[in-house]
Amino acid sequence: MALVFSLILSASTLNVVPVMAQGQVTPMVADDTTVSAGNYYPPECDVGNWTDINQVAAGDLHTVGLKSDGTVVAVGWNNDRRCDVGDWTDIIQVAAGGDHTVGLKSDRTVVAVGDNYDGQCNVGGWTGINQVAAGGEHTVGLKADGTVVALGDNEYGQCDVGNWADITQVAAGEYHTVGLKFDGTVVAAGGYVPCFLPTPCFIATAAYGTPMAGEIEILREFRDGYLLTNAVGRALVDLYYRVSPPIAEFITEHPRLKPVVRAGLVPTVAMSAVAVNTTQAEKMAIVGLLVLVSAALACWITRGRGRGPEYTRG
8 A cells, every 4th residue: 555654753762773664654763662653544553552672664554563582563454464473582683574574583594474375474494594674475585695585476576586695785675675785786676567558467456557556455455365265266366367467458558447447346345345354253254155155156157057048048
């Protein structure tokens, strides 16, 4: 989501340490280790009671804080468990991605929680890491020897860092990765390609004009939390991915269709918004209902076809 947040700093917040931000919130750490935040947007800004914080990081809809004892706190949307960091210990650095959280341990291994649809949390085998960074759906690690590793979504080449060397710092954006070299030069990989012809994209992206629209973020949450958790939902997602590019291309060629398509997407976005902000039990009930409705629809279509044309004419 592309929301802009202003920073509200108290008079005592004079010495501010660097922080990492990915998405909507931009928290800052003051020299008294309390936390202040920008324009309030619950629940990812519920940091008023945090103390003894050494570092903070901000994802799309969550905020993470590293305490001086090596433990971690987090607030925000937790449908994909991106805030389940309560059992982390011996952490020396944290990073927050679009839907996941990454922690660097004192033994230079890495832990991660949250959405793992693209494998961005598969960091269990990483060792010798000096710094971590988290992008929209990818994770980056800087090794002690100055090389870089990355995993997760690589649609735009944001994980193509295997040939980097002499790197002293890494940073990860939504669709790209940046490395600072010892000599002060910078290298980068990836980069979002806008949805303009002839580049194929999806219907919702073409209608809203950007993959970072708030409505598309809600649809992604619904996809990851409901559709991708069962066979029927995954089949629907695969079907959408197959038929969507040519339709998106037609919408892009005829801009007057964009408001019409956006209007047509309103019920879907509204339903998805309600669904993603539910408890785990409610989520399971909704998934079950979706499966039943889809199965009933499939049976009805199959039955109609089996009866012959005399039963299917209007």
